[in-house]
Amino acid sequence: MQQPFLTQARQRRLIKLAREAGRTPQSMLRFVLRDGFDQCEDDVQAARTAEEEISRSGTVAHQQVMNEARATIASHARAQRRQAA
Secondary structure, eight states, X not given: OOOOOOOHHHHXXXXXXXXXXXXXXXXXXXHHHHHOHHHHHHHHHHHHHHHHHHHHHOOOOHXXXXXXXXXXXXXXXXXXXXXXX
């Protein structure tokens, strides 16, 4: 099987992407070969943005989200029953 060849520009791109993802270039190469540079760069940027948002705003406990979702569904169901009557 032929080894993948990366130009110097792509090697630099891989190194930068790996640094941003907190991975080694060797481990990042697997994802780049599977998904392509553009997709991997988009994924890493999205993950970094999400981590920044979590740092800024915090998180919400799973149980709280589920309780709010159930309350919203119940409220909507009551409104639908009233409209049908």
